[in-house]
Amino acid sequence: xxxxxxxxxxxxxxxxxxxxxxxxxxxxxxxxxxxxxxxxxxxxxxxxxxxxxxxxxxxxxxxxxxxxxxxxxxxxxxxxxxxxxxxxxxxxxxxxxxxxxxxxxxxxxxxxxxxxxxxxxxxxxxxxxxxxxxxxxxxxxxxxxxxxxxxxxxxxxxxxxxxxxxxxxxxxxxxxxxxxxxxxxxxxxxxxxxxxxxxxxxxxxxxxxxxxxxxxxxxxxxxxxxxxxxxxxxxxxxxxx
Numbered sequence: 001x002x003x004x005x006x007x008x009x010x011x012x013x014x015x016x017x018x019x020x021x022x023x024x025x026x027x028x029x030x031x032x033x034x035x036x037x038x039x040x041x042x043x044x045x046x047x048x049x050x051x052x053x054x055x056x057x058x059x060x061x062x063x064x065x066x067x068x069x070x071x072x073x074x075x076x077x078x079x080x081x082x083x084x085x086x087x088x089x090x091x092x093x094x095x096x097x098x099x100x101x102x103x104x105x106x107x108x109x110x111x112x113x114x115x116x117x118x119x120x121x122x123x124x125x126x127x128x129x130x131x132x133x134x135x136x137x138x139x140x141x142x143x144x145x146x147x148x149x150x151x152x153x154x155x156x157x158x159x160x161x162x163x164x165x166x167x168x169x170x171x172x173x174x175x176x177x178x179x180x181x182x183x184x185x186x187x188x189x190x191x192x193x194x195x196x197x198x199x200x201x202x203x204x205x206x207x208x209x210x211x212x213x214x215x216x217x218x219x220x221x222x223x224x225x226x227x228x229x230x231x232x233x234x235x236x237x238x239x240x241x
Contacts, residue, residue, distance in 0.1 A: 087101060
């Protein structure tokens with residue numbers, strides 16, 4: 001399927017073991033294959049990268065500030081192949097709300113609005129400019145619903161058997177992945193294909209899961225929690241048949 005997935009896991013019960021004679025050479029070989037670039041900050045203490053598009057072979061050590069809606073919170077969460085960025089921004093200083101936003105290549109910001117509630121957040125965008133995320137609802141209804149946004153219109157994608165859903169990624173075919181509640185406190189990975197939501201759950205009982213990305217072949221990746229109360233998570237992949 002053109003995908004390689006590798007996992008490394010450790011637990012508090014793991015104990016150190018002596019390295020084999022080949023380990024240092026392997027480590028040097030792996031390190032030699034990469035060039036590390038510190039992207040810095042915007043004069044503050046902290047920064048974090050959340051996504052990368054297909055055209056970004058290097059950032060040339062230049063950090064560009066994306067100005068939001070005028071408040072104190074601006075968060076970028078996704079970028080597409082044309083350089084458009086999505087995330088969330090607070091509309092004013094001291095505001096306790098935030099809205100999903102879209103930055104174009106020039107840095108101009110667009111407020112994507114909400115589904116009637118006070119808050120929304122954008123998490124992904126495909127190359128066609130369709131944005132996904134989740135939003136609060138009108139009428140004081142609790143919880144969030146997944147949405148798509150395109151050409152100024154935000155569409156509620158609905159839920160499964162619970163009250164909440166949230167979209168995390170979208171491919172160029174318009175297939176949206178994320179998670180939706182199926183019972184109190186339990187969410188399942190889902191895919192929404194042109195309005196039809198499919199539960200991707202693979203676990204019996206009370207196991208939880210979430211989908212975070214989908215590629216052009218329809219392969220979905222995310223994570224699952226076999227025992228949610230234990231807090232442990234496993235990386236997961238759903239391959240389209």
